[in-house]
Amino acid sequence: MKSTFISSDDENIIVLLHGNSSSSKVFKDLKLNNSVLIPTLSGHEINENPDDNTDFSLSFYKQKLLSLINSYGKPILLAGNSLGGHIAMEIAHQIKELKGLIIFSAPPVKKPINFEEAFLPVEALQTFLKENSTDEEIVSAASVTVYEQKFTEQIVNDFKNSNPKVRSATAEDLFNGNWSDQHKSFINLKCPKVIVSGSNDPSVNKEYLKKVVQESSHNTSYIELENCGHYPTLELPEEMSTIINQLARDVFKPHLQ
Template identity: 25%
Template structure:
């Protein structure tokens, strides 16, 4: 499957985009802090790209996208979601499944709070937390490594540590370069915006969603509290909260053999629901 590459200008930044040309419902993929659309290479190099219009882009301040035009506004969680919305509208996408990983998951939830394009949402490494500092503490481990998420300037050692936390020992050679390329103002600004309770109450967005929500986390994710997801009361949860064995923060990269069929199954289920075909959302015991 040929992958098209282009740059799309939005008020927030010039965004670099990769797309496949599969005929199925589009899947918009949003990467995490310090990464780029390159982390989804194992989805683009799979049957998913033949079956669906995969769309992945570099967030402002990341990868081959430009830095934000107005960092103080555009690097907040709301600003990042607005940039995703501008891109989606520019691509003339009307219905889509949105997959968000880590920071990208929080951007995806914020996007879903105001944009009708979201017909299904899959999250990895992104606990939907209530507003403010204490809400975040419930979803994330409190340790020194978490400070890297908000640190403005990275040393080589910081970049190495962050790469290990995100990808274990499975990182591609380009991932360290992407971490060091990232505009550090984004890390500081987006963390402050979430700590201050800016944007939507993400827990409420998920619990009150009228679209299917899938949750897929790695068994050994060093950032998030896996048991936090058991506290969510999401009436549109797809199947169950899935945990990928042997994976850390990035199961789509570490275990695509397990992750890709799951995303394919969810995408098929969402497409059927969107077409008016009623299928049970939860797995039945036995």
């Protein structure tokens, strides 16, 4: 698993996790005030993996990410988009120096997965769980995910640059019940937490997200961004930079005194 580390003057690290068939490019316009670690999930970079038996399972991602993040031994603010948000909830309780969590476009699901409660049914988005798709299906799926169509090209390029087996592996984990009770983990996590959702995200039930916040322990908030779809850091990088930097100031403050 490759990663990019952008160092700053302080010892705190913001970790950014991208989603299924996406890439670190969705974070490219963020302006963050701390050191930043951006892992690239295996299978999400063109020609990164040969067409063999490479493991793209959730358990593999969790193992590699935990090893990478904990190896720094630094205070961590964990942030994840879509599948990256779900993975963040899967590993948060095992991160030794976790100080805060922010998830976007990723409803904390229960076990067994409460699809109908947490997600909205959008047929085009099934493309993100299929190993083989036509160009027309890919463009259709990408165009649904964003509010402004100028971002569609980035989504399509990332999709085509990812290994198709990533999508079938994600589908297998989903439908075989390999995800944990993320809802329980999230609401019980004892650190500041933020849930961000785009007002035009086609896949996530916003009322469910608000309910999760009400049920959650500790300091938890919900932020809905207007004129935004499934990729807030790509579509509204200035607003997301402000949100992430504010949470970072709050959770890292004790370490700066």
